[in-house]
Structures are given as structure tokens and as C-alpha cells.
Amino acid sequence: MYTHNTDLLVIGAGLSGERIAVEAAQAGFSVICLSIVPARRSHSSAAQGGMQAALGNCALGENDHPDVHFADTVKGSDWGCDQEVARMFANTAPIEMRRLAHWGVPWNRVVAGTSFYFKGGEKFEKTEAKEKAGLITARSFGGTAKWRTCYTSDGTGHAVMCTMDNKCAELGIAVLDRKEAIALIHDGQKCMGAVVRCLRTGRLETYLATATAICSGGFGRLYAATTNAIICDGGAAAMALDTGLVPIGNPEAIQFHPTGIVPTEILVTEGCRGDGGTLLDVHEERFMHIYEPQKAELASRDVVARRMLEHIRAGHGVPSAYGEHLWLDIRHLGDEHISTKLREVDEICQNFLGVDPRTQLIPVRPTQHYTMAGIRTNKTGAAYGLKGLFSAGEAACWDMHGFNRLGGNSLAETVVAGGIIGRYVVDYLKNTDLCFSSALVKAELARQQERIDDLMASRLGKENVYAVRKDMQEALTEGCFVFRNAQGLQRCVHILEEVLDRAGKIGLASNGLGANHELGAALKIQGQVRLALCVATAALARTESRGSHNREDYPDRNDAQWLNRTLAYWPQDNRAPKLEYEEATPYFEIPPGDRGYGGGSIIPADAEKIAAKTMQNQE
């Protein structure tokens, strides 16, 4: 038995995981980070756009302030977020960006003088101030009042990931790759670590830790069409759900991205639209301004995704062998802009489509993109239900995003939340001693080994894991996508229940030895289907439209009934999730209002209740 002991075990070595690790290591605690892939290959590195922080250095971000950022975030969340958390985030973000600059991130900087930019296809002029030259600059990104998104060309996630991983190397943090956690070790009260499958040898190992942090990213791979990396499969979230004690917060809150390329669903950044790219239909004509006269292509992403599908449904989609799509046009931005600022977009088009975006249109359509849903934690990042378990980043529902996350807020969340929660983890470690029962550890290890043996010997059935997975993905894509309705969701839940049965009867077709992929997929499929059922069931239950959760049969945002957060539990031996609800936010700094885009009316909550919960500012 391979057993490792550490103060902090981080599952997932992306940005938020490594940020927590850095905080703990700097406080003198031992840390082990586990990752399915080498840390720098984490999905964090795929985020091209940038990180939102109210630094206010660039001309069009002048007079920006965390208050404005906070307001954008709350409005963006459609008042579904925890306002205390959103406030912590907005206030800390600028400091964290400067910290990253100190650690080595090559942020783009303010260049004094006059230059041009595009907005909605039109050319504008701006003048950067001399006294700001050399400070961290920002660009425009979906749906914000100010230019606030800090970036490094078009590889922000990659560049920050490099710096963060360098910091881990500097601090001597053990970052172990090809290690996949498959079960948490806990006694019903306290989390003590995890059972881990080594993806080099296939062997099981145990990692015992005083504190465990799940920072495994989103679970887009529950859907057939997603921009997520293939490691974003919800394995770790399902592992937490599997305890029966830890809930998934707002599982129905899933965001779709308007511009995944067809057919590989690779994301082309919103920066394209931010920089002036336009969306065209089958007649190669712009259409976004018809639906959103104010913001047109710059409206928030769920609005754009929703309008695109609406336009396709109205018969204006471009037919293709992979179904209908629309066009993204960045031809007018010019060779220099495309070769430098949008180089990765250029590479994607050339490498994966054989399209030259300087002269040709890019085929795009909406795909799954981000899970606001995640392991529900309190503001300190501590998961509900188990002591010593933390979560941060996309894996968590910390909940600054509510029902819709703003572009650039998620990448910023990874490091900002990582820093904040890292400090709470340090507090926890200072005040807690690890005590664990070796019998418990052995029992969990034996239970996992038995699962593996069952799968390898096909003791429970002969179902093919890839076929089951495909059916799950298709059910969710069919019934629980951008637009949802009761009929589709009921069918989706029904299909998923059947799929869940089959997921319990998987048998391996291969021998399962060594770095076997089929075994890895088989070990997590049941958890994935449960997670999918949480998503569909919660979406069916929420009879309103809020943020990215769009119900065709309930188009209004219903604050009277639904100004709350779903908590989906999966009690042991249940066949369906148990849904509970909690208040969306402990208090309102900004009482519920209209976010100003997206359409649909609002059924207001009881005014007295809201007033009672609203902060009396400026004492």
C-alpha cells in the first residue's frame, strides 16, 4: 500500500489548486497537489481571454472601482450570487493581479498615446495617459461597464498557469501528475484525504491529509458538445457528491458559450467579439443588433448564445454536415491584429478547420462552456457537510457567479478565490490536528479495489462504458441545453435514470491493466450520471428563468419564489438526488433589479423582506 501523509492535499493542480497550495506552503505547511495531467496542461491554461480586476489603468477603464466590478458581477449573476462572496472577490482581485505581476506574469501593459479599437464592427479612437504607461492594462470583455480584463496577448490562462506552477516549483511543493482521486476518505464528519489511482501504473494509493481541497474544474464533459478539456469530466465533483454529505450548489446553473467552432467545439475567445468581431447569419448579415440594440455582439455570453439559437431556429442558420451554425467574422480586424492579439484564434482556425480568418468566415455555434454549479462551500471555501474539505475555482460553488458568470470573472476567480480560501485553509490547518483511523483508510481502499476487481472481471454486467457515457451526454445535450422546458427535462431525467442503471452494470472490454483508460472511465461513470441527474432534476424543479438557466415555459425571473440556491444531495443508496434550497445571499448590497439585458420580466420578491436584508450603506 502506498500511503502518503501531508498537511494539505489539493486535488487538481490548476490555477485555484496551486494558488491554495502556494498559500499553505508559504505558511510552512506540507502540501501535495495531485493532477490527472501535468499541472500546466490543466484546463486553466486554455482560458484565453483574461482576468477581471478593477485596476482602472487603461483609458476605457478609467475611474473603475471594485464597487463597479461588484455591481457588474451581481447583475451578471442575475442576483443569484452570494453578495458577500462577490464583494470579497471584487475587492481582492486588483491586489491579486499585482501579486501575479510580482510573481512573473507578463501582463500586457499600458502604452501611452492614441490608438484605435473596434466595437460592434465600428472603429473608435482612444488615448492612453502618459502617467499610466507601463501599468497593467485591460481590455473589453463580454458584458462589463469598464474595460477591466487584464490579459497577456491571447494566452492569459496559460501565462498565469506557468507563473503559478513556477511558484510551486520555487516553494518545493510536490505537484504529482497522472494521479486521479477516485474516492474521499471520511468518517461522516471529517475528510481525511483520498484514495487515488496512479495513471502510470494503475495502482491505488492513499493520501492522508488534515485538509483536502478539491480544485478539479468544471464538468462540461457531461455534455456532448463542450469547449472543456477532456479532463473536465466531473470525476472529483461526483466523488464529493458520492459521500452523500456534500451537496452540489446550483447544478442547473451551466453556461454555454456562443462561439465554439464547428465541428470540434473548440472555443474561440470572446475577445474576438470584444475586439470588434461580428456574428453573421446564412445571408452573411449581422443580426445581434436586432435582438440586442444596445450591446449587440458585446452582450453577455448567455444572451448571445441564446440569441444565436433563436436566430438559427428562425431559419437563418448555415446548413452543414454537422448541423446548422452561424459565422463569426473577424476579417476586418486586419492581419496585424489577428497575428498578434488573436494569434491563438488564428491558429485554431488554421489548425483545426483549415480556415484563414483574415479572408474567411469562422463556423461557430453555442456549446457548453462553464459550470457555475459545483461543490457548495461557504465563504471560507469549506465544503458543506464535511470538515476539512475545501473547494475552489470552477469546481466549487463559492458562489460569486450565481446563475451566470461574466467573461474574465472565472479565470480571476481561480487565483482570487485560491488566495482567499488558501488563507482560510491555513487558519484551519493551524487549529486542527489530523487523527485518522487506519481501519477506515483500509476499508475505503478495499472498497475501491473491489470496484476495480468487479469491473475487470465484469462481475456486475457487460455494459460498455463508452456507450453509456455517450447516452448520458446525448440525453443532457438534448434535454438540458441553453433552452429548457418541462417536457424535455422530464424526458431527460427519465433517460438518465435508465442510464444510471446501466452505469452500475459496466464490465471492461479490455484487461484494465496499467495506464488503462477504460478502467478510469468506468470508475467514474456512475458518479457522472448522478451528477447529470442533479443537473436535469434541479433544472426541472426551478420553474423560472435566471441567468443561464432559461426555461421556455417559465420565461420570467421569479424573485418571489426562486431567489435561492439549489443544494443537490445524493443520499447513499438513493436513485435520485434530494434537492434542498437556501437563501441566495446573506444580505443584499444591491437589492434585486433588472440586469438590463436578456429580456424576460421579473416577478418581484416581497419588498419588505428584501428591504430587511438590504445593507444600509454609507453609515
Added chain:
Amino acid sequence: MARTLTFEIFRYNPAIPEQKPQMQCFTLAETANMTLFIALNRLREEQDPSLVFDFCCRAGICGSCGMVVNGRPRLACQTKTADLPERIILLPLPVFKLVGDLSVDTGVWFRDMYQKTRSWIHTKKAFDSDQEEERMDNAVAEQIYELERCVECGCCIAACGTARMRDDFLGAASLNRIARFALDPRDERTDQDYFEIIGNDYGIFGCMGLLACEDVCPKHLPLQNQLGFLRRKMGITALKQLFRKSSCAS
């Protein structure tokens, strides 16, 4: 269109040492816009679930899927089958330790490299959260990013004749990493400090200028120029020391 592709794939599972490494043939009907990502996943899901290979982002960003495709190390995810002949030979990257079939252990190799190159900003300044960030010229930031684009896929190492002959050679990715920090005004290391890391035959002077790194790099990093820059810089650093020493002696 509608070709039938033949894949010859290297097979070896270290967990079953009694089985010898071998090449295995698969056939697959080509579809429009097919990449090796799509093809290999179909082979695994439809024909042989024991097939081992690595993909992560499948978008050419993460560097997981480096493998030797018809003789050239490259990223499988951004290799379109339409650009390949009907017979496609896939081998794992050489130099790195084999995990199984087409999967190699780049993770450990690169983590070791971070320690060898001391791959982080060396500064005595402490971060002050109340202070404005240190200013930097945007052009410098962009130059740093240009080198930071490395995705650590290992293609340059696998293609390097020197690395094939001596496994202690740092290789282009590591030397590029040094170039990235040498460029960064925040890093307080001197040329002499860098010389101590790469001023030898394990480092820049071991490079024989075969330029396979430059020619296979999927991110088109300016490796040739950086290697030349480092050789001059380190060469001059050594000469400076020589003259300093001799002037001291006289």
C-alpha cells in the same frame, strides 16, 4: 474523400512486461475535418479500449498529445488526417519514459527541468499589496510572452539529436525557459548566474545546431534565435570572466 485510413500504432504496456513491444494495425473510415484526436478516440471507443494515448485540451493549447506521426514529433490534436497519407504510423515520443503505447511521461521530465533551470523569478523584493505594480514596457511583456508560449509537449526534446545521444542534455525547451527569464527585468539573476546553469555541454554549448527543435515546434517558438542568442550571451560571459581574471592577475 472517403478514404480508408490504416493506422500502424506502437503497442506496449509496461504493466505486462512479458508482452513484447509491437506495431498494431487498425483501419478507420476517414470523415470530414478528422483530426488524430477524433481518429484515436474512435479507435479506442470502437475497436480497442486498451489503447493508451494522451489528450487533454484537444485544442493545441496544453501540449499533452505529442507523438511521432509518420516520423515527425507533433501534436496529434492539431494534425488533420486530410494532410496525411492513407498509411499513418504513430510512435510515442522518444527520450521520455514510456507510460504505455503512445503515452510518455513528460510531466516528470519537465518538473525536473524546473528545478534544473530554477524556473521562477528570482527577486529579493517582497510583494507589497498597497503598492502600485512595478512598471514594465509593453513590448518587453510581449517578448516574454512570446517565449512563455511553450506548452512543454516535448516535441523539441524528442527531435533533438543531442538529447537522443545524451539524456542529460537540457534541450531547447529548457534553454528557452532560461531565455525567458534572462529577458525578464523582474528576475535579478545575472548572466553569470545563468552561465552556471547552462554554460556547459549539458546546456547551451551541448547544442549542435541541428535545428530539429525549431523545425518541429508546434507553437513555432523562435528556438533557433533564442539558442543563438544564449550561445553568444554565454560565450561572451565566459570571455569577460577570462579577461577580468587575466587583468586581475597582471
Added chain:
Amino acid sequence: MSIHATMHIVSPSRRDAYFDWLQMLTGLGLVIFMALHTALNLSIIFGAKSLDIVAGALEVLHLDTLAHVFVPILFLVHFVLAARKIPFRVDGQLAIWRDARLLNHRDTWLWIVQTISGMVILILGAIHMWTTITAGAVQAASSVARVQSSGWTMFYLLLIPLVQGHVFIGLYRIGVKWGVITDKMRPKVVKILVITFAGVLILALLALARYATLTI
């Protein structure tokens, strides 16, 4: 993974740097020498008299003596330094050979050409130098007589292309290794070098033909 506590991978010796400088400088010295040597020999194309005039001029300047002393030294030092990079163990040789075959990459093949030509030049060049240095002053008559004696034409037919190839590949390699040739210049420089190489080789072989056929 354990974290290595060593501060540096190797001791900060400057030996490898000096060797690298010397390898480049001796190579460059030999390139310059070969350029002059080739120019001298090309004069045979215009007849024995022109060769004797050029050779005589060199003698007056004592350049021949200089060359006789320094070229063998450069030659040997360059060989020893460059040979550091050649694998002498079979597995190393196999590795680079397999690499070149697998990659089928021009510059990797060129390096193999360079090492093999270097080995052959070491032997043939040494023989050539020994005979010319011991023969005393360069004169058309004696040179022509030697080339026309048994086997020497074949000897030079082998040596000349190898030396010219080695010179041009070496020059290119110095250029890319030290960053004189940048990535943008590389395709153009390759083209220029190939054309120049072809021209020089044709002229050098023409000169050899004159040596082999001239009657004095």
C-alpha cells in the same frame, strides 16, 4: 517527487564555453584557409604559369611556411574539439542514426554528413598535408606530376568534394549556432550556400581535371 537540493547541476566551469569558442574559431580559420587554398588551386585552370606566379607570390610573403605550421595545428585542434560531440559508443551512434532516419530531417542528416566527412578528412587530409609539406615549395610541375602519379587523382576526387562539403556545412552550422543566421534568413542563406557550394565544387573539380590532364 523529491526536490533536488543541489544548487546547480554542474560546477560553474568555463571549460565548455572556451572549447565551444575554439571549435568555432578553428573551424572559421580552416574555412578561410580553404578559401585561399581553393583560390590558389583554381589558378591552374589558366595554366601552369599562373599557378607558379600565385605560388611564388605566397612564398615571398612566407604565407606557405605559415600555413605549413598553423594549418596542421588548426586541423588537429578542430578535430579534437569537434569530436567531443561525436558519440564513440555504439548506442549513441545508433541513436542519432535512428533519429535521422526517423525524422528524415535535413539538418540532422547534414550533421551526420559532417561527422563522417570529418573522419575521412582527418585521414585523407593528413596524408595530403604530409605529402605537400614534405615536398617543399609549391610548383605547378611537381604538383601536376604528383596528381598524375598512381591513385592520386582518385584520392583528390574523394577529398575535394568532402572538404568543400564540410566547409560549407560547417559555415552554415556556425551561422545558425551562434545566431548569425536567424530563423527568417535561414531559407535564403541555405539557398545561397547551396548555389555557392555547387559553383565552388565545379571549379575545384575543373582545377583537378587540369592537374590530371596538363602536360608540362
